Amino acid sequence: MARENDASAPGRADTPTADGILAAAVREQAPGAADIPLVARIAAGEAPREVFTVLALEQHQIITADRGSFRHLARRADGDPPVAAFFEAVAEGESMALGALSGLEETCGLDADALREHEPRAGCQAYPSYVARLALEAEPADVVIALTANFAAWGGCCATVAHALRGRYGFPDAACAFFDFFAEPAAELAVLAQAAVRHGLDASRVTPRLAHRYGRLLQEYELMFWTALAE
Structure with a gap:
């Protein structure tokens, strides 16, 4: 069966590159300033502090779920080392993020019982369910x-929230560590992503139309996360 990415066949003038595909995906999926009202309210210091308690509770479950999904993707890509390396790094990053989240949990007065007994909001958990x-498949x-x-869109939101937590809400650095972690550009991860996509192109395993669909839906589910937090 012919692949949908036949434009990548050797000799074609319009052959896509890993850098070009990734740059286009980031550009096309970037949310507009009006897309996430809650982040704008946080930036202005207008969101209630309770939002951050719910965020910590929901993110604890999201990170745990995503880490398992990324580990599964790494196993599925076992025969494609550059792709597996990307997901192994992302899974490890989730473990680091979970550790960083503890500062926000403690600031919000959350203990192990609160984390375990929290009933998740469907709108917040739609993202990890899709991941x-x-x-x-x-x-x-x-x-x-x-x-x-x-990740590029999420990182921008985290940078905004981290700045507001310090400047508008007076949260300590430990409570901001989770957002700082995602706000920082991950140069090593970008290199791994380029290598993974380049390998996928060489192996005819990249379908830009589907990748764009997955990215669009991930972004829409993330918008649902912020909307559910505001409810």
């Missing part, structure tokens, strides 16, 4: 593209 679906190289675009 799990991708982990089961999507081509891993396409998921690399989708996640790269989504």
Whole structure:
């Protein structure tokens, strides 16, 4: 069966490159300033402090779920080392993020019982549910593209929240560490993403149309996360 990415065949003038595909995905999936009203309210110091308690509770479950999904993707990509390396790094990053989240949990007065007994909001958990679906059935190289675009958007939101937590809400650095972690550009991860997509292109395992769809849906589910937090 012919692949949908036949434009990558050797000799074609319009042959896509890993850098070009990733840059286009980030550009096309970037949210507009009006897309996430809650982040704008946080930036202005107008959101209630309770939002950050719910955020910590929901993110604890999201990170744990995503880490399992990324590990599964790494196993599925076992025969494609550059792709597997990307997901191994992302899974390790989730473990680091979970550790960083503890500062926000402590600042919000959350203990192990509160984390365990929290009943999650469907709108917040739609994102990791879709990541799990991708982990089961999507081509891993396409998921690399989708996640790269989504991570860029999420990182921008985290940078805004981290700045507001310090300047508007007076939170200590420990409570901001989770957002600082995602706000910092991950140069090593970008290199791994490029290598993974390049390998996927060489192996004819990249379908830009599907990668774009996955990225669009991930971004829409992330918008649902912020909307559910505000409710």
